[in-house]
Amino acid sequence: MDGLLFLGLIVLAVVLVLTWRRTTETMDKINQDVGLLSQRIDYLRRLIEKGEAGTGATQDRKPPAPPMPGMTVSPPPGVHPGAMPARSDSPVTPPFPPPMPPPLPVRDRPPVPYPAQVPDDFMKIEISDADQQEAAGRTQAIVDSVSTILRKMFNWLLVNEEFRPKGVTAEYAIATTWLLRVGILGLVGAASYFLRWSIEQNLIGPEARVGLCMLAGAAMIVAGLRMPGNKYSIMGQGFIGGGLLILYFSGYAAGPLYHIFGPQLSTPVAFALMICVTVAAGTIAVRTDSLLTAVIGLAGGFATPVLIRTAHPNLPVFYSYMLLLVVGMLAVSRSRQWRILNYLGFMATYVLFYASKTVYTIVDFPVAMAFLSAFFVMHSAIVYMHNVSRGNRSTVLEVLHLVANAVLFSWFGYWLIKDAYGGRYPAVMSIGLAAFYIAHVLFFLRRRLDDRKLLTTLIALAALFVTWTMPLLFEKESLTISLALLALAFLWIGRRIGSSFVVDLAYLIYLVVFVKLVGLDLMDNFGRHGGEQAPIAEYWRQMLTRLVRFGISIASVAVGFVLLRDDEAARPDDHTVSKENDLPHDLDRSMVRSAFFWFAALFAFLFAQLEISAMFTYWKPMRMPALTLVWCVAAGYFLWLYARGTVKSGVLLGAAIAFCSIAILKLFSFDLASWNFSERFVYGGEYAPVHVWARLVDFWALFLLCSVGWFTLHSRRAGKGASGFFGYAALLLLFAYSTFELNTFLSIRKPEMQAAGISMLWALFAIGFIGSGIWKNSSALRYLGLALFSLVVMKVIFVDLRHIQTIYKVVACMAVGLLLLAGAFAYIRAERKFHPGSGDRHDHDGIGDRASPDGVPADEP
Known part of the structure; x- marks a missing residue:
C-alpha cells in the first residue's frame, strides 16, 4: 500500500515538473510573440505617420468647390443658429472658423503612401528602455517565478x-x-x-x-x-x-x-x-x-x-484551539499572501497533531478524524484563498503546498482509520478526497478562473485518489479491472470536457494497466501451476474468472481505441476547459490509437493462446490443433482488416504473413513432434481416429487460411507478392499433409503399397501443378510439376520397383505412365500458348491469371 502511494506521488511529481516546464516555455514564447507584435505595430504606426506628414506637405491646395444649389452650411457643433451675428458691409472677424470644404470624391483623393518593400531590418528594430521595462513588467505579472x-x-x-x-x-x-x-x-x-x-x-x-x-x-x-x-x-x-x-x-x-x-x-x-x-x-x-x-x-x-x-489531556479542547489558529491563518491569507506564515502554520499544525498520538486512543478516533479533516480543508483553502480572491495565478510553491497537505492528511487518515476499523475502510477517505478535489475542479470550471497550475493539480489529485481507491476497495484480482475502467472513464471525461491533461492521465493509467496485465496478471494466472492438474470443475471456475478479468480489461482498451478513432474535434466553445487552463497535447492521436489497437489485439491473442493451452490439457490430442486455430484466427483477422481497406497499412498484411509463417513453423517443428513423426515420414503411436482428426484440423486450418489469403490478394495490385506467399504455402501444406497421412496409412494397412502409393500421389500433384500452370499461365507451377514428375520417375525406377511384388509394379508403372501421358496431353492441348512470341503472362506471385485459348487473360477484354 505504501509503495503504491509512493509510486503515485512520484508520478504526480513528474507530472508537476513537466507541467511547470511546459508552462514556462509556453509563456516565454507568448511574451516573445507579444513583444514582436508590438514592434510591428509601432513600425506600422510610424510608417503611417510619416506618410500622412508627407501627404500634407506635398499636396496642392485646391479651391473650395462651389456650393450646390439649395445647399446650406451648418454651424459647428455647440453654436446655436440664433447666436450667429448679423451680416454687415464692414468686414468683421467671424466668431468661428469658416466651414471646411466638402470632401473630395474617392477618385480624386491622393493615394496613401505604403512601402513597396518591407526593409531588411524590419525584425531588428531596437526597443527603447521604457519598452523593455514595460515588457519585463508584463512578463513578471504573468509568471511569478519561484x-x-x-x-x-x-x-x-x-x-x-x-x-x-x-x-x-x-x-x-x-x-x-x-x-x-x-x-x-x-x-x-x-x-x-x-x-x-x-x-x-x-x-x-x-x-x-x-x-x-x-x-x-x-x-x-x-x-x-x-x-x-x-x-x-x-x-x-x-x-x-x-x-x-x-x-x-x-x-x-x-x-x-x-x-x-x-x-x-x-x-x-x-x-x-x-x-x-x-x-x-x-x-x-x-x-x-x-x-x-x-x-x-x-x-x-x-x-x-x-x-x-x-x-489530564483534553483532545477536543486541544484540537479546537488548533482549529481556531488555522481559521485565523485563513482569515489573514485572504488579505495577505504571507507564504512564510502559511508554511510555518502548516508544519506546526501537523507536528502538533502527530505529537497528540502520545495520548490518543481508539476511543478518540471520531474526534481526531473530524478535526484532522477540518485542518485539511482549512489548509487547502489557505493555499488558494488569496490568489482566487485577487485573481492571481498560482505558482509551483502553491502546488507543492497543496500536494503536501493532501499527502500528510491521507497518511495520517489512513493509519487512523486502519487502526480503528482495518480492512477496506480507508477507501472511504480516498473516495472523500477524490470527491473533494472533483468538487473544486467543478467550481474552478464554473467560475472560469484562469489558473492552469491550480486546475492541473486539482485534477491530478482527484485522479490520484480515485486510483488509490481501487486497491483499497477491491481485492488484488479486481485491481486490474478497476484501473482499466478508471482509465476509460478518464479518457471519456477528458474528451468530453476537452482537457488534454485528463486524457494524458488516462494514457498513464492505461500504461499501468498494460504493464500489470503482461508483467503480473498473466504470470499469476498461467505461470504458477503446480504439478497436479486441477479437477475439471475447478478449471471451469477459474477460466470464468479469467475471462471476466481479462475480458473487461481488453474491452476497456478496445473502447478506448474506438473513442480515439473519433477524430471529430469539438469546437472551442464546446470545451469546458479553456486552452489557457489546459496543457498542450503533444502526443499524436494516431500513434496512441495504434498502440491501443495493437496491444488489445496482441494481448487478446496471447490470452487466448494461454487459455486454450490450459483448456486442452484435459484433451491432449487436440491441444496442438487448437493452438494452430488460434494462430489462424489471428492471421485471418489481420488479413480481413487489410482486405476491408479501412486501414491502409502494410503493417496489417505483414502481421497476417508473420502469424501464418509462425503457425506453419509451429506445425512442422512442434506439432509433428507431438505425433512422434519419424525420419521415414510416418507418424508414430496408435493410428486412432482422434489423431487423424487432429492432424486434419491442424493442416487444413492452415491450408484454408492460405487459400483465403491467396484468393483475397491475387487480384489486388498492392498484394501480389503476398498472394504468392499464401498460394505456395497452401500447396506446400496440402502436399505435406497428403504425403505424411497417406504414407502412415499405407505403412500400417498396406505396407507393400506404401512406396507405390506415394509415387502415384506425387504424380497426381505433378499433373495438377502442370495443369494449373497451363491454365493459370504460370511457368513457375509448370516447372514445379515437371520437377516433381522427374522425382517421381527416379523414385519409381530406383526405389519402388525393387521392393514390391510384380502385380504392384504393374499398377505403379501403369498409373505413373498414364499420369505422364496426361501431362503430355495438357501441353499438347495448350500448344498455342507456347508458340514463340506468345509469352507467359503471369503475376508477380508466379500464379498467373486464368487465360483464354488465345493466351489473353479471361478477365481482360
Whole structure:
C-alpha cells in the first residue's frame, strides 16, 4: 500500500515538473510573440505617420468647390443658429472658423503612401528602455517565478522586507534588522530574568510579577504602534513583537507557573489570555502589514499548548484551539499572501497533531478524524484563498503546498482509520478526497478562473485518489479491472470536457494497466501451476474468472481505441476547459490509437493462446490443433482488416504473413513432434481416429487460411507478392499433409503399397501443378510439376520397383505412365500458348491469371 502511494506521488511529481516546464516555455514564447507584435505595430504606426506628414506637405491646395444649389452650411457643433451675428458691409472677424470644404470624391483623393518593400531590418528594430521595462513588467505579472518568491522570503529573513530599501546599503539593512531583533530578545530576556531575580529575592508576589510583565508587554505594543511610519516602522514592529512575547510569557506564568486563579481556573484563564493575545497579534499584523508580528503571534499561539499542559489531556479542547489558529491563518491569507506564515502554520499544525498520538486512543478516533479533516480543508483553502480572491495565478510553491497537505492528511487518515476499523475502510477517505478535489475542479470550471497550475493539480489529485481507491476497495484480482475502467472513464471525461491533461492521465493509467496485465496478471494466472492438474470443475471456475478479468480489461482498451478513432474535434466553445487552463497535447492521436489497437489485439491473442493451452490439457490430442486455430484466427483477422481497406497499412498484411509463417513453423517443428513423426515420414503411436482428426484440423486450418489469403490478394495490385506467399504455402501444406497421412496409412494397412502409393500421389500433384500452370499461365507451377514428375520417375525406377511384388509394379508403372501421358496431353492441348512470341503472362506471385485459348487473360477484354 505504501509503495503504491509512493509510486503515485512520484508520478504526480513528474507530472508537476513537466507541467511547470511546459508552462514556462509556453509563456516565454507568448511574451516573445507579444513583444514582436508590438514592434510591428509601432513600425506600422510610424510608417503611417510619416506618410500622412508627407501627404500634407506635398499636396496642392485646391479651391473650395462651389456650393450646390439649395445647399446650406451648418454651424459647428455647440453654436446655436440664433447666436450667429448679423451680416454687415464692414468686414468683421467671424466668431468661428469658416466651414471646411466638402470632401473630395474617392477618385480624386491622393493615394496613401505604403512601402513597396518591407526593409531588411524590419525584425531588428531596437526597443527603447521604457519598452523593455514595460515588457519585463508584463512578463513578471504573468509568471511569478519561484526563484523570485524564494528570494523575497530570504530577503525578509535578512532585512525584514521582501526587497532591500532603496538608497541604503546591504550593511545598513541587515544591521538595523538584526540589531533590532536581538535587542528585542534582550528586553524579553531582561523581563524573564527580572521575574526570576524577584522570585529569588522574594521582593514581590506572583500576582505583582505577572501584572508588571503584562504592563510591560502592553507598553511595548503601544509604543510600537505609536512609532512614526517609514523611518522607524521596523523598530515599531520589533517593539510590537517583543510585547507580544512578554504577554505570552505572562499568560504562561499566570497559569501553570503560579496558578494565580486557583488550581481549577488557572489553566482555562491562562488559555483564554493566550487566545486573546493571538487574536490581537493577527489583527495588529493585518492592520500594520507586519509579517514579523504575524509570525510571532503564530509562534506564540502554537507554543501555548506546549507550554500549558494539564494533568489530564483534553483532545477536543486541544484540537479546537488548533482549529481556531488555522481559521485565523485563513482569515489573514485572504488579505495577505504571507507564504512564510502559511508554511510555518502548516508544519506546526501537523507536528502538533502527530505529537497528540502520545495520548490518543481508539476511543478518540471520531474526534481526531473530524478535526484532522477540518485542518485539511482549512489548509487547502489557505493555499488558494488569496490568489482566487485577487485573481492571481498560482505558482509551483502553491502546488507543492497543496500536494503536501493532501499527502500528510491521507497518511495520517489512513493509519487512523486502519487502526480503528482495518480492512477496506480507508477507501472511504480516498473516495472523500477524490470527491473533494472533483468538487473544486467543478467550481474552478464554473467560475472560469484562469489558473492552469491550480486546475492541473486539482485534477491530478482527484485522479490520484480515485486510483488509490481501487486497491483499497477491491481485492488484488479486481485491481486490474478497476484501473482499466478508471482509465476509460478518464479518457471519456477528458474528451468530453476537452482537457488534454485528463486524457494524458488516462494514457498513464492505461500504461499501468498494460504493464500489470503482461508483467503480473498473466504470470499469476498461467505461470504458477503446480504439478497436479486441477479437477475439471475447478478449471471451469477459474477460466470464468479469467475471462471476466481479462475480458473487461481488453474491452476497456478496445473502447478506448474506438473513442480515439473519433477524430471529430469539438469546437472551442464546446470545451469546458479553456486552452489557457489546459496543457498542450503533444502526443499524436494516431500513434496512441495504434498502440491501443495493437496491444488489445496482441494481448487478446496471447490470452487466448494461454487459455486454450490450459483448456486442452484435459484433451491432449487436440491441444496442438487448437493452438494452430488460434494462430489462424489471428492471421485471418489481420488479413480481413487489410482486405476491408479501412486501414491502409502494410503493417496489417505483414502481421497476417508473420502469424501464418509462425503457425506453419509451429506445425512442422512442434506439432509433428507431438505425433512422434519419424525420419521415414510416418507418424508414430496408435493410428486412432482422434489423431487423424487432429492432424486434419491442424493442416487444413492452415491450408484454408492460405487459400483465403491467396484468393483475397491475387487480384489486388498492392498484394501480389503476398498472394504468392499464401498460394505456395497452401500447396506446400496440402502436399505435406497428403504425403505424411497417406504414407502412415499405407505403412500400417498396406505396407507393400506404401512406396507405390506415394509415387502415384506425387504424380497426381505433378499433373495438377502442370495443369494449373497451363491454365493459370504460370511457368513457375509448370516447372514445379515437371520437377516433381522427374522425382517421381527416379523414385519409381530406383526405389519402388525393387521392393514390391510384380502385380504392384504393374499398377505403379501403369498409373505413373498414364499420369505422364496426361501431362503430355495438357501441353499438347495448350500448344498455342507456347508458340514463340506468345509469352507467359503471369503475376508477380508466379500464379498467373486464368487465360483464354488465345493466351489473353479471361478477365481482360
